[in-house]
Amino acid sequence: MARPCLLAAGFAWLAGSLAGAVEMPTALEAGPFLTGLRPDRITISWQTKEPTTGRVECRFGRQRRLADSPAPARLHQVTLAGLPPATECSYRLFVGHAATPFWRFRTAPDGPAPVRFAVYGDSRSNPEKHARVAQAIAAHDPAFVVHTGDFVSDGRVRAQWVAQFFVPAAELLRGCPILPAMGTHEKHSPVFYDYFAPPRELLWAERLRGAPPAAFPTAGWTAWRFGSLDFLVLNSYASVKPGDPQLVWLEQALAECRGTWRIVVAHEPFFSSGKHGGSEKLREALLPLLLERGVDLVFAGHDHTYERTVPFADGDDSSAPPLVQIVTGGGGASLYKVQPGPWAAHASSTLNFCIVGVEDDALVVSAYDDASRPLDCAVLTKANGRRDFGEAVPVAALEFLAAAKRFKSFSFPHPGAEPKSKEFSFSAANPYAHEMVGELSWEDAEGNGWALEPPSQTVRVAPRGKATVRFTARFDPTAAGAALAAAPQAVLRAAGRSVAVPAFAIEAPPRPRKPEPPPPPPEPTDPFDLEEEEEE
Numbered sequence: 001m002a003r004p005c006l007l008a009a010g011f012a013w014l015a016g017s018l019a020g021a022v023e024m025p026t027a028l029e030a031g032p033f034l035t036g037l038r039p040d041r042i043t044i045s046w047q048t049k050e051p052t053t054g055r056v057e058c059r060f061g062r063q064r065r066l067a068d069s070p071a072p073a074r075l076h077q078v079t080l081a082g083l084p085p086a087t088e089c090s091y092r093l094f095v096g097h098a099a100t101p102f103w104r105f106r107t108a109p110d111g112p113a114p115v116r117f118a119v120y121g122d123s124r125s126n127p128e129k130h131a132r133v134a135q136a137i138a139a140h141d142p143a144f145v146v147h148t149g150d151f152v153s154d155g156r157v158r159a160q161w162v163a164q165f166f167v168p169a170a171e172l173l174r175g176c177p178i179l180p181a182m183g184t185h186e187k188h189s190p191v192f193y194d195y196f197a198p199p200r201e202l203l204w205a206e207r208l209r210g211a212p213p214a215a216f217p218t219a220g221w222t223a224w225r226f227g228s229l230d231f232l233v234l235n236s237y238a239s240v241k242p243g244d245p246q247l248v249w250l251e252q253a254l255a256e257c258r259g260t261w262r263i264v265v266a267h268e269p270f271f272s273s274g275k276h277g278g279s280e281k282l283r284e285a286l287l288p289l290l291l292e293r294g295v296d297l298v299f300a301g302h303d304h305t306y307e308r309t310v311p312f313a314d315g316d317d318s319s320a321p322p323l324v325q326i327v328t329g330g331g332g333a334s335l336y337k338v339q340p341g342p343w344a345a346h347a348s349s350t351l352n353f354c355i356v357g358v359e360d361d362a363l364v365v366s367a368y369d370d371a372s373r374p375l376d377c378a379v380l381t382k383a384n385g386r387r388d389f390g391e392a393v394p395v396a397a398l399e400f401l402a403a404a405k406r407f408k409s410f411s412f413p414h415p416g417a418e419p420k421s422k423e424f425s426f427s428a429a430n431p432y433a434h435e436m437v438g439e440l441s442w443e444d445a446e447g448n449g450w451a452l453e454p455p456s457q458t459v460r461v462a463p464r465g466k467a468t469v470r471f472t473a474r475f476d477p478t479a480a481g482a483a484l485a486a487a488p489q490a491v492l493r494a495a496g497r498s499v500a501v502p503a504f505a506i507e508a509p510p511r512p513r514k515p516e517p518p519p520p521p522p523e524p525t526d527p528f529d530l531e532e533e534e535e536e
């Protein structure tokens with residue numbers, strides 16, 4: 001990859017024949033796209049079909065900057081430094097001997113300022129749908145766009161990055177810097193880092209400042225500040241066990257947050273009502289830390305849905321800071337069905353993106369579909385540092401309810417014509433460091449021949465412990481109104497929320513025995529034989 005070379009002077013190359021050229025260079029294959037947005041700099045990248053040299057011309061006010069990518073290469077990355085903060089800049093590329101039109105970007109503010117940004121993810125596999133979503137996002141003119149991962153079907157295949165990501169989102173990416181999170185389909189590919197890693201000189205600058213190796217963004221996780229927003233972007237491929245570099249980095253990065261809003265971006269969600277569901281492993285490893293350190297908002301993808309959770313907090317103490325998680329995985333990939341879980345404030349199966357407006361102590365998340373029709377809206381506010389996100393649910397209750405998906409259906413033997421009962425038991429494991437408490441009860445268990453004992457019971461599972469839950473089911477087919485198919489529904493309840501768990505699976509009725517073959521018909525009697533017998 002060609003690396004940047006910022007020129008303070010030397011406009012001669014530009015003068016004359018190239019000035020004023022506005023045709024899109026045919027050699028351009030992907031980009032330009034913008035990364036590394038800071039108050040004083042930005043990185044502009046592009047890819048050509050054949051190796052070539054390149055140059056960026058940037059204008060702001062009455063000033064002009066040039067930066068070269070002098071070595072023939074296909075992927076070019078040029079950093080413009082020394083820019084003024086919160087300033088609209090225009091730029092164009094020179095690719096070979098052709099120039100692009102001018103496009104615009106805006107540098108980051110150097111302090112708190114109102115901002116509007118976009119979030120979306122899972123843009124893979126269907127370029128036409130991705131193009132619709134990207135164009136709808138561009139119409140909102142966001143300051144930057146956060147991508148929650150799964151850019152393409154297979155992140156190791158460069159051609160897919162062009163066809164599935166850069167070309168469909170070209171208009172958006174020319175003027176809207178991107179903050180990318182690694183998804184599962186990126187497969188930890190070096191291609192992700194080729195496109196999105198910060199320029200090498202920034203890495204060297206961080207090393208010279210004594211940053212620990214774990215802080216280097218080449219690991220796929222990164223911290224980024226924009227005005228009053230602190231973003232912490234996680235790498236779904238990197239482990240988060242105690243002592244692992246990503247967790248060490250995250251603890252350090254959270255301690256260094258100074259902004260009003262703390263926003264975590266992680267491809268895999270903690271809670272989700274889509275096909276994949278939430279990650280119990282991530283809940284166990286990260287949620288206590290994020291809640292303790294006052295993270296306000298988590299953006300995720302992975303499930304191709306839109307979903308916003310209710311606010312949840314560590315414990316039911318009203319002073320515990322709540323957190324809201326949003327899954328926005330509708331950037332083009334085939335949609336998944338949703339079955340709203342007990343954590344869901346809004347869940348839908350549709351292409352989608354989020355526009356987030358931040359002004360002073362208010363943060364407004366608006367979700368839209370691919371035609372920019374509103375889907376959902378949530379307002380989070382802070383007054384004197386105290387959050388008003390709405391009533392929060394204890395996270396332990398949601399974790400208890402999330403365990404419902406582990407239940408297998410209870411297999412009840414077909415009773416035939418006789419009453420039948422069966423004892424059941426299942427073990428409830430608690431992987432978390434806090435107690436899980438909830439209730440198991442039964443619905444629709446009266447007047448239809450079914451009886452469940454006990455009809456409800458408290459389930460209490462010690463931290464990192466296990467509990468065995470037992471109950472007995474009985475069905476009497478001779479009872480009035482007996483209906484085998486109306487098997488009672490098991491329900492878990494906690495903190496005023498409930499979720500159904502699989503009901504009984506009734507075993508197939510016993511196979512009817514093969515009927516005894518009828519006795520063979522008597523031999524036809526022969527009157528003559530009879531006569532003979534009689535004669536004997």
Ligand SMILES: [Fe+2]
Nearest residue numbers: 150184185302
């Ligand atoms: Fe994924």
